[in-house]
Amino acid sequence: xxxxTQTPSHQVTQMGQEVILRCxxxxxxxYFYWYRQILGQKVEFLxxxxxxxxxxxxxxxxxxxxxxxPDGSNFTLKxxxxxxxxxxxxxxxxxxxxxxxxxxxxxxxxxxxx
Amino acid sequence: xxxxxxxxxxxxxxxxxxVTLDCVYETRDTTYYLFWYKQPPSGELVFLIRxxxxxxxxEISGRYSWNFQKSTSSFNFTITASxxxxxxxxxxxxxxxxxxxxxxxxxxGTQLTVWP
Numbered sequence: 001x002x003x004x005t006q007t008p009s010h011q012v013t014q015m016g017q018e019v020i021l022r023c024x025x026x027x028x029x030x031y032f033y034w035y036r037q038i039l040g041q042k043v044e045f046l047x048x049x050x051x052x053x054x055x056x057x058x059x060x061x062x063x064x065x066x067x068x069x070p071d072g073s074n075f076t077l078k079x080x081x082x083x084x085x086x087x088x089x090x091x092x093x094x095x096x097x098x099x100x101x102x103x104x105x106x107x108x109x110x111x112x113x114x
Numbered sequence: 115x116x117x118x119x120x121x122x123x124x125x126x127x128x129x130x131x132x133v134t135l136d137c138v139y140e141t142r143d144t145t146y147y148l149f150w151y152k153q154p155p156s157g158e159l160v161f162l163i164r165x166x167x168x169x170x171x172x173e174i175s176g177r178y179s180w181n182f183q184k185s186t187s188s189f190n191f192t193i194t195a196s197x198x199x200x201x202x203x204x205x206x207x208x209x210x211x212x213x214x215x216x217x218x219x220x221x222x223g224t225q226l227t228v229w230p
Contacts, residue, residue, distance in 0.1 A: 033217075043159070043205060045217035056217060091159060101147045101209055103218060105159035 002026045004106035006092050012112045013082055021077045021109045023092030031100055032075045033093040034067065036060070037108075043091065049075065082113045116141050118208050120221035127196050128229050135191045135224045137206030143167075145211030148182065148189045149218065153203040165189060167211070196228045 005024045013019050025032055034046040048055040049067055066078045075094075079086055089110050093103040117140040127133045139148065150162040163173065165182050173180045177194045193200055203225050207218040 035218075042222045043207075043218075043220040045219070048217060058217065089157060093159075099164075102149075102161060102164050104161055105151070107156070107158040110157075 004092055004094055004104055006106040006109050008109060009107065010110045010112070012114065015084060015113055016081050019079050019082055019111065021090050021111070023075045023106055024073050025075055025092065025094030026096070026104060027073070029094035029096045031095045032069070033103060034077045035091045035093065036088040037091065038088045046077070084113050087111055087113045116208050116210050116219040118206050118219055118221035120206055120224050122224045123222070124225045124227070126227045126229065129197060130195050132192060132194050133196050133226065135204050135226065137189045137191065137221060139187050139189065139206070139208045141208060141210055143210040147209040147211070149207040149209070150180065150191050151205045151207060153205060153223070155202070159205070198228050198230055201226060201228045
């Protein structure tokens, strides 16, 4: 069964460093999303992306964040200068044009900022 | 504004008991979508079900059933004859009808522990 994959599974970085989280959505999906979950809290929307541009972003998604689809398969989330409060699980999700409301999530990348 | 409330933070049951996870939502949209996701200890989010606001039929899938009631803005999830493998955090989520790509709004989740 096709699935969303994410790398790395765990990333440890120092405050102020840039990180890139990578996602490979399901191959025929056209809509892409990033969410995050701070430990023990609810899952929060960051950004949605379609047709090579951001469709919607939340108040969390400030200038430190950017997304990109550099090729036909990857979808990346970059955090330019990480802060301690960026420590969280980051989930990528994708959905297909036939059932756009069903978002399928990847296994997540746990980001730890020290 | 969209909001999802899962009032039960933690539930513990013994195997084979039935358990119901509550979800109450708020939205001003006339068209909206409701979801349940399961997050096992390994951390991934597993899609369980989607429900459209215009379809109030209850649904059953094996030991899982969902009760959607617009009159009370609730979308409750029942696991019949629970098993240890059902232990996970369960999230209810809402998507408004405004756009195809609209964000999901998640509740805080209910930690279900099923003891052998």
